[in-house]
Amino acid sequence: MSTPKVYFISGANRPNGLGFNLAKKLSAQADSLVFAAVRDPSTAKDLARLAEERKNLVVVKLDATSETDAKNAAELVAERPGKLDVLIPCAGICPMGSMRDQSLDDLRQAFEVNTVGPLILYRAFQSLLAKSDAPVFMPISSKAGCFAFVGMPMPTGYYGVSKCALNYLSAKLNAEDDKLCAFVCSPGIVMTDMTADGMRKAGMPPPPKEYTVELEDSVDGMVKVIGEARRETHGGKFIEYNGEPVAW
Numbered sequence: 068m069s070t071p072k073v074y075f076i077s078g079a080n081r082p083n084g085l086g087f088n089l090a091k092k093l094s095a096q097a098d099s100l101v102f103a104a105v106r107d108p109s110t111a112k113d114l115a116r117l118a119e120e121r122k123n124l125v126v127v128k129l130d131a132t133s134e135t136d137a138k139n140a141a142e143l144v145a146e147r148p149g150k151l152d153v154l155i156p157c158a159g160i161c162p163m164g165s166m167r168d169q170s171l172d173d174l175r176q177a178f179e180v181n182t183v184g185p186l187i188l189y190r191a192f193q194s195l196l197a198k199s200d201a202p203v204f205m206p207i208s209s210k211a212g213c214f215a216f217v218g219m220p221m222p223t224g225y226y227g228v229s230k231c232a233l234n235y236l237s238a239k240l241n242a243e244d245d246k247l248c249a250f251v252c253s254p255g256i257v258m259t260d261m262t263a264d265g266m267r268k269a270g271m272p273p274p275p276k277e278y279t280v281e282l283e284d285s286v287d288g289m290v291k292v293i294g295e296a297r298r299e300t301h302g303g304k305f306i307e308y309n310g311e312p313v314a315w
């Protein structure tokens with residue numbers, strides 16, 4: 068029997084979200100074992116239903132800000148299968164507002180979930196990633212965190228700051244850990260709850276279709292990127308869902 072490729076994905080609760088659909092797509096692959104994490108497994112009904120159908124999909128409890136949850140999740144993976152190949156921190160929040168007057172607690176919260184959360188996961192799973200032949204750490208980031216897009220007319224300053232720090236953190240982890248392939252991935256603009264709610268709160272109309280990516284295309288693209296990821300080609304970089312490099 069071949070050893071399965073093992074994935075861990077956070078933020079996998081919402082059926083129209085990226086985390087859920089990455090878990091769905093990856094667990095449809097032969098020889099995969101997918102741990103899909105949500106804040107509260109008792110309310111993650113769609114994921115639970117999918118996990119009932121697929122023996123290689125395991126639902127795990129994880130609040131992205133909790134070191135205890137991350138440690139418990141890593142213990143579960145350590146029991147079975149005892150290694151991790153691909154770690155995908157996908158949980159995220161996007162508090163909308165202007166840097167001039169938005170509550171500083173929004174910035175702290177964005178950092179806790181979007182920046183510190185992925186580092187908590189990396190630390191908890193470090194020893195299991197070390198047991199993989201080709202470990203990958205691929206947090207889901209955003210072009211909103213790039214200097215190249217700082218002029219984008221969106222009230223996403225705090226979100227951008229937290230994703231910019233995530234980008235640096237991931238490149239630095241790649242430099243610190245010489246076996247790991249750590250890089251950030253941009254899913255494109257996908258009309259998930261986060262995008263739709265954020266635009267509504269900001270009083271903005273939905274973006275024109277030509278600027279957005281269908282959920283399925285984004286997820287298919289990211290799965291392909293994961294499959295092709297090598298430290299030599301992807302490590303320390305920012306890669307779009309379509310495999311193209313993103314300017315920092």
Ligand SMILES: NC(=O)c1ccc[n+]([C@@H]2O[C@H](COP(=O)([O-])OP(=O)(O)OC[C@H]3O[C@@H](n4cnc5c(N)ncnc54)[C@H](OP(=O)(O)O)[C@@H]3O)[C@@H](O)[C@H]2O)c1
Pocket residue numbers: 077078079080081083084085086105106107129130131132156157158159160161180207208209210253254255256257258259260261262
């Ligand atoms: N959609 C886009 O256009 C876009 C573009 C660039 C980057 N991204 C990134 O893609 C990732 C996924 O976002 P999405 O678009 O799929 O949005 P989404 O559907 O709103 O998903 C975000 C998920 O994060 C979870 N989450 C938030 N805070 C959490 C916490 N403290 N602990 C555990 N889970 C938490 C949410 O859980 P609950 O369901 O329990 O609330 C939700 O399932 C995010 O990191 C986002 O920044 C998205």
